[in-house]
Structures are given as structure tokens and as C-alpha cells.
Amino acid sequence: MGGFENSLNALVLLANFVLVPALAYGSQLALGAVGVTLIFGILRFANFAHGDTMAFGTMVTIFCTWALQSAGISAGPLPTALLALPVGILATIALVLLTDRFVFRFYRKRRSPPVIYIVASVGVMFMLNGLVRLLIGPDDRKFTDGERFVISAREFKQSTGLAEGLSIQTTQALTIGVAILAVALLFWFLQKTRTGKSMRAFSDNEDLALLCGIDPDRVVRVAWILAAVLAVLAGVLYGLDKSFKPFIYFNLLLPFFAAAILGGIGQPVGAIVGGYIVAFTEVTATYAYKQLAVYLLPSGWVPDGLLQFLSTDYKFAISFIILVLVLLIRPTGIFRGRVL
Amino acid sequence: MDEEDIRKALTAFGLIGLGLVLTGLLQSWNAALGVLNLCLISGVMALGLNIQWGYAGLFNAGVMAFTAVGGMTAVLVSYPPVVEAWQVGAGGLLASVLALVVTALVTGFVYRRLPAGRKRFWLITLVALLGYLVVRSLFGEAVQLIEAVNPARTGFLGGLGLPILFSWLAGGLVAAALAWFIGRISLGLRADYLAIATLGIAEIVISILKNEDWLVRGVKNVTGLPRPVPYEVELQQSDWFASVISWVYSGRLENAADQRAVLAELMIPASSIFVKLCYTGLFATVTLLLLVLANRVAQAPWGRMMRAIRDNEAAAAAMGKDVVARHRQAFIVGSAVIGLAGAMLTTLDGQFTPGGYNPLRYTFLVWVMVIVGGSGHNLGAILGGFIIWFVWVEAEPVSLFVMRQITDLIPMEPASAYHLMASAPHMRHFVMGLVLLLVLRYSPRGVLAEK
Numbered sequence: 001m002g003g004f005e006n007s008l009n010a011l012v013l014l015a016n017f018v019l020v021p022a023l024a025y026g027s028q029l030a031l032g033a034v035g036v037t038l039i040f041g042i043l044r045f046a047n048f049a050h051g052d053t054m055a056f057g058t059m060v061t062i063f064c065t066w067a068l069q070s071a072g073i074s075a076g077p078l079p080t081a082l083l084a085l086p087v088g089i090l091a092t093i094a095l096v097l098l099t100d101r102f103v104f105r106f107y108r109k110r111r112s113p114p115v116i117y118i119v120a121s122v123g124v125m126f127m128l129n130g131l132v133r134l135l136i137g138p139d140d141r142k143f144t145d146g147e148r149f150v151i152s153a154r155e156f157k158q159s160t161g162l163a164e165g166l167s168i169q170t171t172q173a174l175t176i177g178v179a180i181l182a183v184a185l186l187f188w189f190l191q192k193t194r195t196g197k198s199m200r201a202f203s204d205n206e207d208l209a210l211l212c213g214i215d216p217d218r219v220v221r222v223a224w225i226l227a228a229v230l231a232v233l234a235g236v237l238y239g240l241d242k243s244f245k246p247f248i249y250f251n252l253l254l255p256f257f258a259a260a261i262l263g264g265i266g267q268p269v270g271a272i273v274g275g276y277i278v279a280f281t282e283v284t285a286t287y288a289y290k291q292l293a294v295y296l297l298p299s300g301w302v303p304d305g306l307l308q309f310l311s312t313d314y315k316f317a318i319s320f321i322i323l324v325l326v327l328l329i330r331p332t333g334i335f336r337g338r339v340l
Numbered sequence: 341m342d343e344e345d346i347r348k349a350l351t352a353f354g355l356i357g358l359g360l361v362l363t364g365l366l367q368s369w370n371a372a373l374g375v376l377n378l379c380l381i382s383g384v385m386a387l388g389l390n391i392q393w394g395y396a397g398l399f400n401a402g403v404m405a406f407t408a409v410g411g412m413t414a415v416l417v418s419y420p421p422v423v424e425a426w427q428v429g430a431g432g433l434l435a436s437v438l439a440l441v442v443t444a445l446v447t448g449f450v451y452r453r454l455p456a457g458r459k460r461f462w463l464i465t466l467v468a469l470l471g472y473l474v475v476r477s478l479f480g481e482a483v484q485l486i487e488a489v490n491p492a493r494t495g496f497l498g499g500l501g502l503p504i505l506f507s508w509l510a511g512g513l514v515a516a517a518l519a520w521f522i523g524r525i526s527l528g529l530r531a532d533y534l535a536i537a538t539l540g541i542a543e544i545v546i547s548i549l550k551n552e553d554w555l556v557r558g559v560k561n562v563t564g565l566p567r568p569v570p571y572e573v574e575l576q577q578s579d580w581f582a583s584v585i586s587w588v589y590s591g592r593l594e595n596a597a598d599q600r601a602v603l604a605e606l607m608i609p610a611s612s613i614f615v616k617l618c619y620t621g622l623f624a625t626v627t628l629l630l631l632v633l634a635n636r637v638a639q640a641p642w643g644r645m646m647r648a649i650r651d652n653e654a655a656a657a658a659m660g661k662d663v664v665a666r667h668r669q670a671f672i673v674g675s676a677v678i679g680l681a682g683a684m685l686t687t688l689d690g691q692f693t694p695g696g697y698n699p700l701r702y703t704f705l706v707w708v709m710v711i712v713g714g715s716g717h718n719l720g721a722i723l724g725g726f727i728i729w730f731v732w733v734e735a736e737p738v739s740l741f742v743m744r745q746i747t748d749l750i751p752m753e754p755a756s757a758y759h760l761m762a763s764a765p766h767m768r769h770f771v772m773g774l775v776l777l778l779v780l781r782y783s784p785r786g787v788l789a790e791k
Contacts, residue, residue, distance in 0.1 A: 046532040103777055115399050115531045120780055122704050126773030129700065133766035254543055257536040313551045320540035327525050327533060
């Protein structure tokens, strides 16, 4: 093998095990983190129920997928869950609007401190958690169907003649595509429409926005709806890419928060950038670079170990370390979000 | 506490007592005492969280972390040291710690000596990276050696072999140290940051405890921790316990044909109840002691200052109070109490199982306890611990019973009946969330309101 071919192999290896998975995971994180940051910006609290809202929407989508599958309806090469997605989104919108009406509105009218909202969101989280486990159970569920690969490793090897294969799963391609579409629509909404502009105004300065005659209830409602749509998208895409398990969804809260704070609280662009940074750091730090060293280093130089910076068991530590560094160095985040 | 408070507290504790007596009669006295012991531990946890939330208004989403480090300390204090593991691994561990210190010193030196700029940044990154690689390789080798020592039974360094009661104090101290670290990072920023940072540290502490086998054996669990109270088997063979039992059951023994056999029969459940009662005594002493201390602190100038800060930070700061430092104090003290409760819990279990910690049970349930019991009211928090733990434990048999009635009444397929029965225990999450929201909204001061 020549040196050039070795470097090509190394590139493909990185693309296959780092770039593509991190892009997909980053897209999922970005979608979730934008939802968290929107609630942060408009309602001004860290929503601990976000992970379980995601789990709820995904659960409804899964039920609907099963119903479609047993009715023999499928989306061809794409996962059936895509057809079921609107139902999940509608159910989750209804859910968040109900919780807002019966839980959060009360504290908003009284102008309670943010910490009370957090406690209330813990209550909502508990209830959703119970509901999801009651209906679908605490176990792992897979609901991916359709064509598995856009490019499979074997085809790639055959067509290029390289030793390393690059595989792109349908779900990964779908995740990245849907995320780009959703984010583009979101920014169009926030930048160009009247409601979006009023939301940004409200997020920047609540009192001024109220003076200008912006209806706070409407802004809050739209924020919840957007957060719900994004949460269900993130949840379903994550579930398609990996699998659905309620507890894992709860645990995603930490990377979401880390991404939102890293990007700057209340800054949707920041949350997206933050999501990708968290995902890339996590994947690059937990990837074992052994094979890469085999390609790039002379044969005698390759070390014995896995060449892994951090065991995958500690991937949550990455989010936390990022969070700590941001809090220590630049509490406002990259895009100068709100800090108090 | 005024008269109304005392009346309420007596009624509430009386109701729980009644519930425990009913549990004793319907299930078994052993079960009732088991619930009571955990009620006491929950009460201490809630008391700790109340110091943070009730006094200082801090949101701690990592109660689980402090409970778990308390439990870890119980292992590290009480388990006999594994001499062989120390012999093979201690040198390597020490070397890796030394390497870590040297890296930190060099980084600090570069940071201070060089002017800020790109050159300093890259040099520091390089030093940190090199240091990390060295530390990691030294550490990895030592860990491999330690974990290879009799992996089926030990495979970790063991502890100090001290009486486990010491660990209650030590657990509090370790939890306090962890709280100091978290408080340093996230206090003084907005309230959400502490919540998120504590949520993160909880995940990390649990994953460290699960994966660092050399420390406390990870998911292989440490079992057979020494006890502060006698063992059942010893009791059954001891003469004094036999005489106590024959005195208690003297009526029944007189009429028995084979007195020795009947006595032996009676001693088996009696010994286990006696052991549980010993624990109850220990836990109740700790709970009362902490309650008295917490109440004194609350009435002292420190408590008044904390409430002043909580109710109006700006005004308190204007009066010259250091808000962040006070918050840090409350956070550390509260975490120490939670760590103590964690050590007590591991002592009671006699084993340490990192896989068993989950945030709903060990963090957010404690929150429900404090909110229900009465934020800012010490006895209220303990009462909340009793109420919520009792409900949490008893909700399972009750919901199973209800589900069984439903599946009996309504004809359905076996699969869905099975599904309903299996998911019955999850009902209690839903109920707990509902209770939290209802109390927070309609009675935000809880059962025993702060005056």
C-alpha cells in the first residue's frame, strides 16, 4: 500500500467513525438545545421536563408507527416513523400547551422567581416520566424500518478499492437533512415573520416588548409550540438513529443544557453551534484512534493501547467539562447570551 | 414552633405511625421497621436539602451525587484494606498523582511566566496534553494491577478497616468537599446554572463509581460491609438474647411442649426485628441531633441572615452581606448532611451498589419531600421525608392491588393484563409529580409552614 492510499484510508476511517456519527448526533443535540434555549429565552427557566417531553412525543410517534406498520402502510425506503411524526408533534404540542396552562401560567402571572419554575418543571418531568413508563414501559425500543443504508461500507469499498469503508445510514442522512430543514424554517420564522420578531423582542427585553403591545401569552404559546416540535423531531431522530429508551432521553438533558449555555442562553444560533461542538467533542474524545495510527504511523511506531482519550462510559463528563469551562471562562457563552 | 405547628406535626407523625402499625399488622413488623428506617434516612436527606433550598433558595439537582459519595465513603472507611492490591498498585497510583501535580505546577508556571497570547495558549495545551498522556498511562497500569488481584472477590484497594460509624462523619466531609467544588464553579451566576451543574455532577459521580473498579469495585458491587449492630446469627446463638426472648414470650413458652424448639423458632424473626430496632435507634438519634442543631442554627443570627438573603438578595447585599459566600456555606452544609444520610443508607444496606442510584429516586423524590413537608421548616422537611417515603413504598403494593382488581373486573387479553400489572409500579412517578405540582401551587409552604 502506498502512503497516499494510507492517508485516504485514514480519512475515510475518520469520516466513517467520527464525522458522520458526530454530525448526526450533533443535529439531534442542536434540535433539542434550540428548544431548551427558546424556553430559556422566553420563559426564563431551565426546563427539566424537556427530555421527558421528547420521550413523550417519541412514544406517541412509535405507537403510531406500529399502527401504520400493522396496517401495512410504509414510507418505502424511508422509516415509517416519518409518516407518524405529525401525530407525535400534534400530541406533544397539546401536551406542552396543557402543562403551560395548568402549571406554568400560574407562576408567570405571579412573576415567581425562575427557581420556582424549575421546581414546577421537575413536577412535570416526574409526571411525564411516569406516563411514558406506564404506557410504553422502561425498556429499549427499536422502531427503525425501511432501507438501512444510503451508502453501505461494502459498496463503498468495491467502488473505491480502499480497505476502509464509508457507510452512511438512512437515519443519519435523514437526521442531518431534517435538522437543516427545521433550523432553516425556524430562522426564517424568527427573522422574517411578525410573530418571530415579536418573540425575539420579548426575549431581549420583556418590559419593552410589553410596552410595545406584544401579547405575552401569544409569544409564550408560540415558544412552547416551537420547543415541542423541535423536541419531537430530536427525539424521533435520536430514536431512529440509536433506540428509544425513556431514561436515556432524560439523560440527554445534560448535553442539551451544555450546548445551550455554551452557545449563549436565549441564542438559537448558539444552541445549534453548541450542539455540534458538544457532539464533536464527545465523539472525538471517546473514539479509539488505534486504527488511524496503524494507517498513519510507520509500522514500528504504533502504540499498544486503544489510543482513546476517554472511555465511552464517561461521555457525559464531556458535556459537564464543557459546561464547567464555559461557566469559568465565559459565562455568557459564545454568542453572548443572557447571564445573571 | 407554635401550638398549631405542634398539633399538625403530632397529627401527621401520628398518622404515619398508624400507617406503620397497619403495615406491621398486615405485612410484617420486619417490613414496617424497614420502612421506618428508610423514613428516618429520607428525613435526614430532606433536612439537608432544606438547608439548601429552604434557607438559601438554592436548587440542587444532584442530591444523588452527595448520597452516592456518602455511600462510597462508607465502603472506603469500613472495608478492610486489600493489602495485596496496595502492594502492587499503590506505587503506580502515587506516581500518577505525582505526575498530575507536576503537570498542574508546570501549567501554572507557564501561565504566570508567559504573557497572554497564542504562544502561551499552545504551550499550555501541549503541557496539559503531555501530562494527561503520562498520568493516564501510569494510572492505567496501576489500575490493571489492582484490578487483577483476586478480581472475583476484591479487585479494588479496599478501605481503612475502621468502624463503619466513622464513615457517617467522613461521608459528610467528602460530600462537603464535592459541594465546595461545585459551589465554586456555579454559585454567583443565575440559579439555573447551579441546577444544571449539579445535574451534571450527579451523572459523573455515578459513572465514576460504576466504572472505576479499583475504587469501589464498580458495578460488581461491594457486599458484606461491617455493621455497627449485631448480626442475626450471633444473636440467635447468644444467651442473653435467648433470655430476653423467653422473658418476652414467657406465656407462650410455658405452654409449649418442646420449649427449646419453640424458642429457636421465635428467635429467628425476633433477631431480625432486634437488628432493625438497633438501626432505628441509631438513625433516630442522628435525626434528632441534626434537627436540634438545624433549629438552633435557624434561630441564630446566621439563620436570620440566610433568610434575609433568600428573601431579598439585593437588600442583603446592600447591608454588606456576602451573598455568594453565604450561599456556598448553605450549599456545603446541606450537602454534608445529605452525604451523611448516604453513608447511613449504605450502612443499612450493608452493601454498595452504584447501579442502584437513579436520579428520580435519589434526587427528585427528595425534592418532593422538602416541598411537601415545608420549605424552610426543619421538622417539616423530616416530616416530608416520612410522608413521601411511606407513600412511595406503599404505593407499589397498593397500585398492584388496584391493577389486579381492574384486570379481574374487565375482561382483557392476557398480554394487556400483564402489561398493566408490569407498569403498575410506574404509577407512583406520576403520582409524585402530581403531588409536587399540587403542593407547590395550592400550599407552597408545605404541611408545616415556615413562620
